[in-house]
Structures are given as structure tokens and as C-alpha cells.
Amino acid sequence: MLDDVRALLPAIRARAEQSERDRSIPRESAQEFLDIGLARVLLPRRYGGTELGLQAWVDLCIEIGKADAAHAWCASLMMHHPHYLAQFPDSAQADVWGDGPDVSIALTFTPTSKVEFVEGGYRLSCAIPYLSGINHSTRVVIGGMVPTDRGPPDWTLFLIPGQDFTVKDTWQTVGMRGTGSNTVVVEDVFVPFEHTLRVDDMRESTTPGTKLNKAGMFRAPWIYYAGLTFVAPMLGAARGALEDYRAWTAERVSLFGSQVAQYTSIQVHLARAAANLDAAELLMQRCVQDAERPDATRHDLRTRAYRDQSRASELIVEAIDMIMKISGAAGFASTSSIQRAWRDVHFAASHVGLNPEVSFAAWGRQQFGLERDPKQGMF
Structure with a gap:
């Protein structure tokens, strides 16, 4: 592959x-x-x-x-x-x-759909932005809150077929422009009960699919992989920028006729950026390894994974900033792959799932023996 x-x-x-x-x-x-x-x-x-x-x-x-x-x-x-x-x-x-596996699915957890109980399921209406890849997807999964008689509503995902949603062109950004993260519009669509999934079950690894699909990755609690969805592309972009910078700088000559690669400051910044990226990847690998541990539902492991994905994101941002800094004015050229990676990495790091103020606090609460913040649905 x-x-x-x-x-x-x-x-x-x-x-x-x-x-x-x-x-x-x-x-x-x-x-x-x-x-x-x-x-x-x-x-x-x-x-x-x-x-x-x-x-x-x-x-x-x-x-x-x-x-x-x-x-x-x-x-x-x-x-x-x-x-x-x-x-x-x-x-x-x-x-x-049923007709084959090669299907592209767009998905958002944003629970803003209007949900109404009806016989056999629900009726949904919504206009939800930021669905990446929706332009080439034939199915969409959207989030909503289902009222319950036992307390807080259930954060739930709903599977919607292609004929039941439309796409509104709303994606105008300075980073990750190519993701086509437009708005999905659903108007009074019926979704049967069996086409829904509770987020709580994903968090605790008690989903219907856990009993059907036996591989360990289907039993992993949500938090171990949620942030990796975004951190992995960030890491790739920063590694690509590092490779492009190294190849470009190996041939660069300064205004004074000296070889730029000979400057100690350039060598140190390059090494620091590369070390950051390696550290980020090691944190990501531990999340993957812990996901299939027999005791993966332990809260200390889950909060650590949550923390580590945010920290990996921070390390990648620090690395791309170093690469941009030593690229000088030339790195900001509109045709430069380095500035595009720089914009994309910063944009991706702003994703709500990678917010260190939230994930670090979750880990800190666990360390002090405090109860989980009830507003935190991810772990």
C-alpha cells in the first residue's frame, strides 16, 4: 500500500x-x-x-x-x-x-442537528459546516443530540445516504483550502434507529460493531485515535517541508557567496525541527499501541492519549515555524511548498479536538484524582 x-x-x-x-x-x-x-x-x-x-x-x-x-x-x-x-x-x-467497499464517507461529530423522534427512528434537519471531503463522498454521518428521559441528551451519530443531503459551497479559508470542507444540508430526513450510533458507546468501546468485528482496532476507545485523524496529515506536511527545505538549502548560496548549509544556526534549527517531528511521531505511536491494550479503557491511559495528541500537534507547529523562520523571505513565495505546509499545519492545529487547554486539563484532573469534567465527551 x-x-x-x-x-x-x-x-x-x-x-x-x-x-x-x-x-x-x-x-x-x-x-x-x-x-x-x-x-x-x-x-x-x-x-x-x-x-x-x-x-x-x-x-x-x-x-x-x-x-x-x-x-x-x-x-x-x-x-x-x-x-x-x-x-x-x-x-x-x-x-x-453491500455493493462493495470502495465508498467515501464524510463525517462530522458536531451535534447541531435538529432531532425529532418518529416511529422506527428519527427525523433530522440541519446545515452543518466543515465536512471535509464531502465533494467526493456518497454518504455522510452527522451528529445530533437525542433527548432522553434519564437526564442529559445522548450525543448520537446518524448515517445519511447521498440522495438525502445537499452540499452548500461555503469553504473559504487560508489554510487546508483543498479539503473542500463545505456545508451539508439535510432537510427533514428519516433515519432508522439501526443507522445510528451513540458517542458514549464509542468512548467506552461498547458499540454494536465491537461485537461484530473482532480486530482490536474496532474495540479501541474513541480517544486513542480521534486526534490522530488530524495530527498525521500535519506531521506528513511538516516532514515534506523539512525535506524540501533540506534539498533547497543544500544548493543555496547567500548574498555574500557562502554556502547557507555551512551556517551552524541553520544546522541547529534543522536538527531541532527534525527532533520535534520525531518526538511527535513517537507520541502518536504510543497512542496507537495503547489503543489495543487489554486495559485500554483505563482513564489514566485515555487522558494520556488525549494529552499526547495535542502535544504532538504543538511539536509539529513548533517544527514548521522553525523551518519557515530559516527559509527567510523566499519561503513566503506563493509558489513555495513550505509556506503552504506552514499555513496548513497551523490551520489543522486549530481543530477543536487538539486544543491543549482542554486535553492537558483533562490529564491534570485525572492526576489529582478529580472527577471527569462532565462537559468532556471525548474520553
């Missing part, structure tokens, strides 16, 4: 600027991802998936990110959203994969 991805990288690199202009990765890129089997990486074998596992997902995202962060972001979701669907009841899985 890595070989297949690497064969696509020259085309992805060549399409990066087009993706920015169009505010969406090209259809041919999405189709090439499907053709090499990216959507099968975390998809159950019983529906034609390969179940390559969470580490393969992360590694593939990093590799694609070296060429373009927006492509890697969309590829990350194309691989990972089947992992979410695999935790739904089996009838939902059969509805999507």
Missing part, C-alpha cells in the same frame, strides 16, 4: 496548487485513492476490507502529507471514516458496503 501511495505522490504534488484554487482536491485524486484501496485500510474484512490497522493508517497519511496536506487530510478521512461506520449496527454497514 505504501508503494502504491508513493507512486501517486508526483501527481498529488502537481495538483496541490490546483486544489488550493478549487478549494477541493481533484476528483481524479479521490478516485485514485479509492482505486488503490485506501477506503479498505480500516474496513472490516467481512465487507472486503483489509484491516491493515491504525499504524498503517497513520503511516499512509504521513506519506501523502509529504506531498500535500489537504490530500493527506482527505485521505486520512477516507481511511478512517469506515472505522467509525464499522462500529454502527450491522444493517448500516450492509447498507453502505
Whole structure:
């Protein structure tokens, strides 16, 4: 799979600027991802998936990110959203994969849908922004709050088929422009009970799919992989910028005729940036390894994973800032891959799931023996 991805990288690199202009990765890129089997990486074998596992997902995202962060972001979701669907009841899985596994699914956890109980399920209406990859997706999963008679409402995911949603072009940003993260509009759509999934069950690893799909990655609590969806493309983009900077600077000559690569300050900054990226990757690898531990539901492990994903994001931002700093004015050229990676990494790091003020506090509360913040739904 890595070989297949690497064969696509020259085309992805060549399409990066087009993706920015169009505010969406090209259809041919999405189709090439499907053709090499990216959507099968975390998809159950019983529906034609390969179940390559969470580490393969992360590694593939990093590799694609070296060429373009927006492509890697969309590829990350194309691989990972089947992992979410695999935790739904089996009838939902059969509805999507009954005719084959190569399906792109867009997903948002944002629980802003208007939800109404009806016989056999719910009726939903919403206009939810920021659904990355929606332009090449034929299914969407959206969030909403289901009222209960036992207290707080249930944060729930709802599977919506392609004929029941429309896309509104709203994506105008300075970073991650190529992700096509437009607004999905759903108007009074019926969703049967068996096409829904409680977020609490994902958090505690008690989903319907856990009993159906036996691989360890389907039993992993949500928090171990939630943030990796975004951190892996960030890491790939920063590694790509580092590689581009190293190749460019090896041939650079200063205004005074000296070789830029000979400057000790340049060497030190390059080493520091590379060490940050390696440290971020090690934190990510521990999250992946802990996800399938027999005691993975332990709160100290879950809060550590939450903390580590945010810290990995911070390390990547620090690294890309170092690379940008030593690139000088030339790094800000509109054609520079380094400035595009810099913008994309900063934009991705602003995702709510990577907020260190929240995740670090969650770990700190656990360390002091304090109760989990009830407003925290992720771990």
C-alpha cells in the first residue's frame, strides 16, 4: 500500500496548487485513492476490507502529507471514516458496503442537528459546516443530540445516504483550502434507529460493531485515535517541508557567496525541527499501541492519549515555524511548498479536538484524582 501511495505522490504534488484554487482536491485524486484501496485500510474484512490497522493508517497519511496536506487530510478521512461506520449496527454497514467497499464517507461529530423522534427512528434537519471531503463522498454521518428521559441528551451519530443531503459551497479559508470542507444540508430526513450510533458507546468501546468485528482496532476507545485523524496529515506536511527545505538549502548560496548549509544556526534549527517531528511521531505511536491494550479503557491511559495528541500537534507547529523562520523571505513565495505546509499545519492545529487547554486539563484532573469534567465527551 505504501508503494502504491508513493507512486501517486508526483501527481498529488502537481495538483496541490490546483486544489488550493478549487478549494477541493481533484476528483481524479479521490478516485485514485479509492482505486488503490485506501477506503479498505480500516474496513472490516467481512465487507472486503483489509484491516491493515491504525499504524498503517497513520503511516499512509504521513506519506501523502509529504506531498500535500489537504490530500493527506482527505485521505486520512477516507481511511478512517469506515472505522467509525464499522462500529454502527450491522444493517448500516450492509447498507453502505453491500455493493462493495470502495465508498467515501464524510463525517462530522458536531451535534447541531435538529432531532425529532418518529416511529422506527428519527427525523433530522440541519446545515452543518466543515465536512471535509464531502465533494467526493456518497454518504455522510452527522451528529445530533437525542433527548432522553434519564437526564442529559445522548450525543448520537446518524448515517445519511447521498440522495438525502445537499452540499452548500461555503469553504473559504487560508489554510487546508483543498479539503473542500463545505456545508451539508439535510432537510427533514428519516433515519432508522439501526443507522445510528451513540458517542458514549464509542468512548467506552461498547458499540454494536465491537461485537461484530473482532480486530482490536474496532474495540479501541474513541480517544486513542480521534486526534490522530488530524495530527498525521500535519506531521506528513511538516516532514515534506523539512525535506524540501533540506534539498533547497543544500544548493543555496547567500548574498555574500557562502554556502547557507555551512551556517551552524541553520544546522541547529534543522536538527531541532527534525527532533520535534520525531518526538511527535513517537507520541502518536504510543497512542496507537495503547489503543489495543487489554486495559485500554483505563482513564489514566485515555487522558494520556488525549494529552499526547495535542502535544504532538504543538511539536509539529513548533517544527514548521522553525523551518519557515530559516527559509527567510523566499519561503513566503506563493509558489513555495513550505509556506503552504506552514499555513496548513497551523490551520489543522486549530481543530477543536487538539486544543491543549482542554486535553492537558483533562490529564491534570485525572492526576489529582478529580472527577471527569462532565462537559468532556471525548474520553
